[in-house]
Amino acid sequence: MSNLAEDNVERLITLTERLTERLAVDSQAFEARRPMEAAERLEETSRLANLYRYESARVQGDPSLLSGATAASRARLTRASEAFEAVLARHGRALFAAKAVTEGVVRSIAEEVAKSRTAMTGYGPRARPPQGSGVSITLDRHA
Numbered sequence: 001m002s003n004l005a006e007d008n009v010e011r012l013i014t015l016t017e018r019l020t021e022r023l024a025v026d027s028q029a030f031e032a033r034r035p036m037e038a039a040e041r042l043e044e045t046s047r048l049a050n051l052y053r054y055e056s057a058r059v060q061g062d063p064s065l066l067s068g069a070t071a072a073s074r075a076r077l078t079r080a081s082e083a084f085e086a087v088l089a090r091h092g093r094a095l096f097a098a099k100a101v102t103e104g105v106v107r108s109i110a111e112e113v114a115k116s117r118t119a120m121t122g123y124g125p126r127a128r129p130p131q132g133s134g135v136s137i138t139l140d141r142h143a
Contacts, residue, residue, distance in 0.1 A: 005068030016080040019048045023091045030094035
């Protein structure tokens with residue numbers, strides 16, 4: 001058993017659990033239609049996510065960093081990683097739903113604005129759109 005390997009595993013467990021907890025809270029905020037709560041936490045969540053990405057890549061590049069850890073510690077890391085993956089999937093679904101709602105609202109507003117701007121003047125087959133408004137609206141479906 002290597003103290004360095006145990007320290008590495010414990011650090012990864014702590015980091016994974018902290019990130020899992022943050023994503024779970026953010027998911028709850030999105031599901032409750034309170035995205036600003038998640039936005040307020042974004043800086044720290046991003047910092048933890050970047051640190052997690054770095055540490056994961058480091059261990060993938062050099063598995064010996066964990067090879068001396070006890071089986072119990074490695075099992076705890078596996079459980080923490082599984083919980084993280086589950087919360088990450090939930091977070092992804094919550095973000096997708098929030099994005100869909102936002103896009104729907106923006107699309108509805110854009111359609112209403114477009115309808116009000118293309119109201120025809122006159123009646124019958126000679127009706128024409130008003131001239132010279134010079135205002136346009138763009139909806140980017142890929143944003």
